[in-house]
Amino acid sequence: MKDILSGRFANALTPAVGAVAFIFLWWLAAWLKVVDPVLLPSPQASAKAIWDGFVGGNLIKDLIITVRRTLLAFGIAVVICVPLGLMLGSSVRLYRSFEFVIDFFRSTPASALFPLFLVILGVGESTKVAVAAFGAGLLILFNTAYGVMNARKTRQAAARVMGASPLRVMTGVTLLESLPQTFVGMRSGVSFALVIVIVAEMFIGSTDGLGQRVINAQMIFNMPEMYATIFGAGVLGYGLNLIFILIERRFIHWGGK
Amino acid sequence: MLKRTAPDTHITIRGLTKSFAGHPLYTNFDLDIPKGQITSIFGPNGCGKSTMINMVAGLLPMDAGEALFDGKTLAQTVIGYVFQNYRDALFPWKRAIDNIKYPLRIAGKSKGECDARTEELVQSFDIRFDLNRYPYELSGGQQQLVSIMRSLAVHPEVLFLDEPFSALDYEMTLFMRDKLQDIFEATKTTMILVSHDLDEAVYLADQVLMLTRRPTRIAQVVRFDAARPRHPETLTSDAFNRAKAQCLEVFQREVRTKDIAT
Ligand SMILES: Nc1ncnc2c1ncn2[C@@H]1O[C@H](COP(=O)(O)OP(=O)(O)OP(=O)(O)O)[C@@H](O)[C@H]1O
Ligand SMILES: [Mg+2]
Numbered sequence: 001m002k003d004i005l006s007g008r009f010a011n012a013l014t015p016a017v018g019a020v021a022f023i024f025l026w027w028l029a030a031w032l033k034v035v036d037p038v039l040l041p042s043p044q045a046s047a048k049a050i051w052d053g054f055v056g057g058n059l060i061k062d063l064i065i066t067v068r069r070t071l072l073a074f075g076i077a078v079v080i081c082v083p084l085g086l087m088l089g090s091s092v093r094l095y096r097s098f099e100f101v102i103d104f105f106r107s108t109p110a111s112a113l114f115p116l117f118l119v120i121l122g123v124g125e126s127t128k129v130a131v132a133a134f135g136a137g138l139l140i141l142f143n144t145a146y147g148v149m150n151a152r153k154t155r156q157a158a159a160r161v162m163g164a165s166p167l168r169v170m171t172g173v174t175l176l177e178s179l180p181q182t183f184v185g186m187r188s189g190v191s192f193a194l195v196i197v198i199v200a201e202m203f204i205g206s207t208d209g210l211g212q213r214v215i216n217a218q219m220i221f222n223m224p225e226m227y228a229t230i231f232g233a234g235v236l237g238y239g240l241n242l243i244f245i246l247i248e249r250r251f252i253h254w255g256g257k
Numbered sequence: 258m259l260k261r262t263a264p265d266t267h268i269t270i271r272g273l274t275k276s277f278a279g280h281p282l283y284t285n286f287d288l289d290i291p292k293g294q295i296t297s298i299f300g301p302n303g304c305g306k307s308t309m310i311n312m313v314a315g316l317l318p319m320d321a322g323e324a325l326f327d328g329k330t331l332a333q334t335v336i337g338y339v340f341q342n343y344r345d346a347l348f349p350w351k352r353a354i355d356n357i358k359y360p361l362r363i364a365g366k367s368k369g370e371c372d373a374r375t376e377e378l379v380q381s382f383d384i385r386f387d388l389n390r391y392p393y394e395l396s397g398g399q400q401q402l403v404s405i406m407r408s409l410a411v412h413p414e415v416l417f418l419d420e421p422f423s424a425l426d427y428e429m430t431l432f433m434r435d436k437l438q439d440i441f442e443a444t445k446t447t448m449i450l451v452s453h454d455l456d457e458a459v460y461l462a463d464q465v466l467m468l469t470r471r472p473t474r475i476a477q478v479v480r481f482d483a484a485r486p487r488h489p490e491t492l493t494s495d496a497f498n499r500a501k502a503q504c505l506e507v508f509q510r511e512v513r514t515k516d517i518a519t
Contacts, residue, residue: 154345157316161338162360162411176350254349254393 041224049224050231059213063232066197066210069125070240073132073193074186081137082182085144086175095145102142110135110196114204128200135190136189143185147178180248180255187244194237210236267292267447268313268415273322275308281472282308286322288466288475293445297458298474299504300468301512307453309473310417313449314338315463325416334415337408341420343400347392353403354388360411378406379441382436398429402436409440418450422457431489434461441484455508459501460487469502469511476511479503 023043029035030042041049053059088095113131121127151174159173201211210233217226248255268290282305290296298306311317313324315331316338326334337360340346347356354375361371379388382402392400401457402419408416418437422430434457440463441448452458458465459481467476481500483491491497 011365152345154340154342155348158338158340159363161314161316161336162407163363168363173348176348209367249327252350254391 012182038221041227045224048227053225053228053232055189057180059228059232061207062210062213062229063236065208066201067236068133068210069197069201070127070190070194073129073197074136075180076133077137077140077189077193078186080133081141081146084146084184085182086178088141088168089145089178090098090149090170090174092149095149102127102138102145105134106138106142110192111199114200118204121253123205127183127204128197128206130198132193132196136193138183138191139192140185144178144182147181147185147231148174151177154245180252183244183248187241187248190240190244191237193234194240198233205217265291265293268326268449270313270324271322271359273309273312273324274320275312275317276306278318283322283473286473290447290449291463292327292447294463295441295448295450295461297462297465298451298468299455299458299465299508300473301470301508304468304470306468306472307419310419314417315479335395335411335413337411337413337416339401339404339408339416339418339421343397343404343424344392346404347400347407349392352389352391353395353399356392356403357388357407357410360407364411374410375406376411379502381440382406388472398425398433401425401433405433405437405440409444409446413442413446416448418447418448420451420453423453435486437461438486440477442482455501455504456492459497459504460492462497465500465504467507467511477503479507 026040027043030037030040034040050059088098110131113134114127117127117131117134121130155177156169156173159169164172197209198211198214200206201209202215203211206212210229214226214229214233217223217229258279266289268288268420270286270288270290273283273286273288274281286309298309300306308317312319314336324331326336347353348359351359357375357378358371361374366374376390378384384402384406386395386399388403392403395403401424405421421437422433425433437448440446440460450458450461453463459479465479465481467479468474469476479500481496483494483496
């Protein structure tokens with residue numbers, strides 16, 4: 001028995017301890033009615049709402065819409081900002097001349113830019129995606145540029161001495177050399193895009209998406225529905241992060257070696 | 258004032274000038290490096306050995322001066338370079354075999370030619386480990402062997418080696434020295450070897466270039482003409498000891514005395 005508890009079985013269960021404790025406390029709080037049950041439904045009621053939302057309802061539909069917006073914003077950010085970051089990072093002088101602008105916008109809360117983008121792009125799909133892409137793009141840009149600047153120069157030198165053209169050094173060496181840092185940027189970028197998309201769905205005239213669903217549920221006091229949607233957003237955020245970590249591990253097999 | 262070039266010269270360095278942050282390292286430095294020989298470069302730490310070969314190999318710009326290879330520019334010349342730190346010089350995202358093929362790919366060789374050349378290298382190096390592994394899965398010595406194979410893939414006219422064995426253990430170092438000597442005997446490639454180990458510098462060299470402290474000059478060029486292939490016994494021969502003693506004397510005179518004076 002002791003063997004089982006301290007062995008592989010216990011190891012497999014360790015990560016679940018926190019989740020079980022959390023659900024237990026939640027259940028306890030709901031059962032003891034610490035908070036008004038309307039505000040804090042039991043885990044069972046929420047689980048049922050999640051189940052209904054995923055199986056029959058349109059939670060899954062809203063989730064897909066949010067994923068689509070997030071990935072679209074992320075894709076735009078990657079396509080524009082990875083090459084730009086490579087360029088900026090390979091010239092210290094170029095980076096220094098843009099450093100202030102990048103740092104400034106990176107420090108400006110992207111949500112403060114909504115009004116600006118609304119004026120330019122109107123209350124449509126494009127504003128949500130554009131603001132998210134902008135925020136994610138800056139994160140990707142700056143991480144890629146840093147990855148390039150801080151990459152050890154020996155491999156680039158090795159490629160140059162073997163006669164590789166500057167373009168080849170850039171795509172065949174510098175890009176890969178900076179990839180671990182670029183991935184850090186992409187991982188924070190996609191999480192950031194998700195945050196912005198959900199906020200945008202809440203507040204700028206949206207008829208679908210997880211953000212709109214949360215705020216609607218809250219307005220009609222449908223708490224299980226609200227918790228279910230929050231849970232859906234959590235799963236989404238966690239899932240995106242996990243997918244990136246898995247891709248990273250597979251793709252950057254040499255990382256840290 | 259152009260210096261005449263000795264007849265068997267491969268690389269002519271003329272008027273080489275370089276300073277870092279206003280402190281001169283080389284001023285109007287001239288040097289002839291003979292063809293088909295191994296030239297060792299020996300000198301105190303920070304005297305500019307790496308800087309010199311990096312400038313000649315085109316990795317670092319000169320402030321002034323030029324280096325010509327048989328009268329050709331660097332761009333017209335095929336060179337190879339072996340870095341001290343193989344870990345930072347191999348591409349960890351490519352398998353060892355693809356690292357070796359990289360310069361061939363750059364040179365626009367077909368897949369067939371790449372395969373044939375790597376096979377040839379594997380034969381001549383008598384490689385027993387799996388080249389389908391990634392560099393980080395190989396031992397230090399194996400990695401440096403891969404880097405040397407990579408540098409030789411394109412049949413370089415000149416091979417630069419910057420302390421290539423200093424990160425390896427003693428046994429591996431001995432093995433690699435002899436491997437390098439074998440390659441040299443088979444190809445007669447002009448080699449420029451920076452070494453911190455005087456035994457190694459003399460053992461492998463046809464001539465040892467002794468450098469002074471910065472601003473750097475040539476203190477003396479010491480010849481070592483012992484027959485090849487050289488063996489571990491060479492290390493105890495009279496000729497070796499004489500050459501080494503001469504190097505040491507130059508080193509004492511140029512480095513130690515100044516060291517005490519400053
Ligand atoms: N990028 C740089 N900026 C400023 N100084 C430099 C730079 N690179 C080299 N130096 C200086 O130039 C001198 C020569 O450096 P170099 O690396 O060529 O020496 P070295 O002879 O190879 O030394 P070691 O034996 O330690 O390898 C050193 O004093 C070094 O501090
Ligand atoms: Mg050096």
